[in-house]
Every structure is written in structure tokens, then in C-alpha cells.
Amino acid sequence: MIAGISIYEIFTLTSILFFIGIYGFITRKNLISILISLELILNASAVNFVVINKYLYPDVLQGVFFSIFIIAVAAAETALAVAIIINLYRQISSVEVKDTEIMKY
Amino acid sequence: MEKILFYILALIMIVAAIASVTSRKMLRSVIYLLFVLIGVAGIYFLIDYNFLAAVQLTVYAGGIIVLVIFSVLLVHHIEMELEMAKLSKKIITAIACLVGLGVFLATIYSTNFNVVENSKTTTVEDIGRGLLSYDAGGFILPFEVISVLLLAAMIGAIIIGKGDKLTKNDDTL
Numbered sequence: 350m351i352a353g354i355s356i357y358e359i360f361t362l363t364s365i366l367f368f369i370g371i372y373g374f375i376t377r378k379n380l381i382s383i384l385i386s387l388e389l390i391l392n393a394s395a396v397n398f399v400v401i402n403k404y405l406y407p408d409v410l411q412g413v414f415f416s417i418f419i420i421a422v423a424a425a426e427t428a429l430a431v432a433i434i435i436n437l438y439r440q441i442s443s444v445e446v447k448d449t450e451i452m453k454y
Numbered sequence: 455m456e457k458i459l460f461y462i463l464a465l466i467m468i469v470a471a472i473a474s475v476t477s478r479k480m481l482r483s484v485i486y487l488l489f490v491l492i493g494v495a496g497i498y499f500l501i502d503y504n505f506l507a508a509v510q511l512t513v514y515a516g517g518i519i520v521l522v523i524f525s526v527l528l529v530h531h532i533e534m535e536l537e538m539a540k541l542s543k544k545i546i547t548a549i550a551c552l553v554g555l556g557v558f559l560a561t562i563y564s565t566n567f568n569v570v571e572n573s574k575t576t577t578v579e580d581i582g583r584g585l586l587s588y589d590a591g592g593f594i595l596p597f598e599v600i601s602v603l604l605l606a607a608m609i610g611a612i613i614i615g616k617g618d619k620l621t622k623n624d625d626t627l
Contacts, residue, residue, distance in 0.1 A: 351500045353457035356567050359497075362464045364558040366471055366490070368551040373475030375547045376539040381480065381526055385487050388518065389471055392494050403501045407572040410584045413506055414593050417585075420513050421600045425607035427518045431525045432611040438529040445537065 356404045360397070367393040380434050380444045384427065395419045460500060467493035478535045480526050488519050505578045 351359075370389030377383050395416045402412025434444055441448055467490050474486035491514040498507035538544075585593050 350502075350569075350572065351456050351460055354460050356569055357563060358460075358464075360562045361559060362467065364555055364562070365468055368555045368558075369468070369471040369475055371554070372547055372551045376544050377475065378537050378539060379480070381522065381529070382475075382483060382536065384522065385483060386475055388487060388514075389474070389490060392491065392514075396494055396497055399498065399501065399503060399506060403503070404569050405567060407570050407574050409591070410576065410580060411591075413503060413576065413581060414585060414596075416506055417509060417581075418596060418600055420509055421604060424513055424518060425604055427521055428611045429607050429614070431521050432615040434525055435528055436614050444529050 350403055350407075356400065359400045359404075363393045363396050363400070366396075378446050380430075380437070380446060380449070383446070384430050384434075388423065388427070391419060391423045456500060460497075463493045463496045463500070478538065480530050480536060481523070484519060484522050484526060487522075488515060491515050491519065502573075502575050505576070505581055 367390055370386045370393060373386030373389065374383055377386060398412040398415045398419070400412075402410065406412070437449065438444055443449075470486045470489035470493070474483050474490060477483040477486060491510065495507045495510040495515070498504075498510055539547075584591075585597050588594055
């Protein structure tokens with residue numbers, strides 16, 4: 350654990366990051382920007398898993414494993430989302446949310 | 455010392471995160487995200503999970519950021535400015551987020567956590583043994599499922615990314 354830093358301060362930091370992510374998720378109008386906000390949200394939750402593991406249950410490693418799985422799922426999700434966005438750009442020449450009316454072709 | 459480092463990291467992360475969701479230039483927004491991800495890796499280093507920090511740096515800072523930068527360059531002009539939401543919508547969203555943050559913080563600060571004082575270092579060996587163990591509490595099944603998921607995502611990304619050409623070839627066969 351970090352000397353001199355309580356668990357509350359780290360939770361405050363991750364909560365702020367999480368809500369900045371949600372703010373971006375709602376206000377952005379571009380698919381790639383939404384993807385970036387999603388990364389912020391996922392990272393905040395992954396840090397929470399690790400911190401709870403380290404501060405409350407130092408003898409087990411479950412939080413670390415869940416963080417590794419979150420990182421793996423985020424990588425898979427980003428790769429798929431980027432493929433979809435590029436394909437969408439080929440079809441309709443735009444990646445704005447308002448132009449994305451159909452994703453079937 | 456660690457306290458000062460944590461506060462510096464926290465400040466960098468929050469400023470970069472806000473810049474990342476408000477910047478009007480796409481590429482800058484991605485680079486600000488990179489700062490946030492490196493800050494998260496710094497937090498992992500501070501709480502002594504070196505393996506996780508290395509994974510964070512390689513997968514996020516090395517992989518995902520490069521992927522997103524490539525997609526930005528493929529679908530945008532580099533200097534293109536983003537269309538922003540209306541000011542009223544921004545304010546309403548900001549207020550909703552602040553209320554949510556208030557609820558979160560009120561809940562967190564009213565909870566009494568049983569913090570265990572410790573300075574244990576986790577080695578890569580512990581993590582590897584835990585991931586591959588068959589015993590109770592082992593993570594071999596999710597580990598295998600994740601590998602299948604990554605393979606499926608990879609094949610899916612290739613097929614979606616190739617899209618048109620691949621399906622046309624299928625028709626002629």
C-alpha cells in the first residue's frame with residue numbers, strides 16, 4: 350500500500366475519473382471520442398479492483414486477476430470497435446453518432 | 455515521498471482526463487488519454503503491483519493508444535475540429551455527473567473500511583501460479599475463456615475490417 354495515502358483518497362481519485370468518463374460519454378458526438386471515454390471508465394474500475402485487493406485483502410490476488418481480465422476484455426473491445434468504426438466510415442464517410450442510423454448493410 | 459508522488463499523479467490524471475473529454479482536436483484528446491493511462495500505471499507501481507503496471511503500459515499505452523491513433527488518422531483530417539454538444543446539454547450533464555460524484559463520495563466516506571496494514575510485494579510467480587492453478591480459487595477457466603475471447607475478437611475484427619471485399623469473394627465461390 351502507499352505510505353501515507355488512505356483508501357479514501359484513492360477512491361476519490363477513481364470516482365472523479367469515472368465521472369469524467371461518463372461526462373465525455375454523454376457529451377461527445379464522435380464514435381472515437383466515445384471509445385476514449387469508455388477507456389477512462391474501464392481504467393477507473395480496474396484501479397478500484399486493485400486498490401481494494403491491496404488495502405483490504407492483501408493475502409489474496411483476486412483483484413489483480415480481475416484487473417488483468419478487464420484489460421484483456423478492453424483490448425478485445427477496442428480492436429472490434431475500431432474495426433466497426435473503419436468499416437462504417439467506408440460505408441457512410443462519417444463517424445458522427447447522428448449519421449449512424451443503420452449499421453446493417 | 456510516496457504521498458507527494460501520488461498527489462502529483464492524481465493531479466496529472468484528473469487534468470489530462472478533463473482535457474481528454476473536452477479537447478476539440480481529436481488527436482490531442484487521444485494523447486491526453488495516454489497521460490491518464492500512464493498515470494494509472496504509476497498508481498500500480500506505487501501500490502507494488504509491478505506486473506500489472508507493465509501490462510498496463512504495454513497493452514494500453516503501447517497497443518490501444520496506437521490502435522486509436524491509427525483509426526483517428528484513417529477517418530479524420532489531422533486538424534479537424536470536433537462538433538461539440540450544446541452548452542445547455544453540457545451543463546446538465548456536468549450537474550448530473552457532479553450529483554453522481556457526490557453520492558459516490560458520500561457513500562465512500564460514510565463506509566468504514568477494514569484496512570489491513572501490510573507491505574507485501576507480489577511477484578510475477580504468484581500471479582502466474584494463481585492464474586494457472588486448478589485448485590479452489592484458481593483462475594484457469596477464465597484464463598482459457600479470455601484466450602478464446604481474444605481469438606474470436608481478432609477474427610471478428612479482421613472480418614469486419616475487410617468487410618465488403620471478403621463477402622464479395624464469398625459470393626463468387
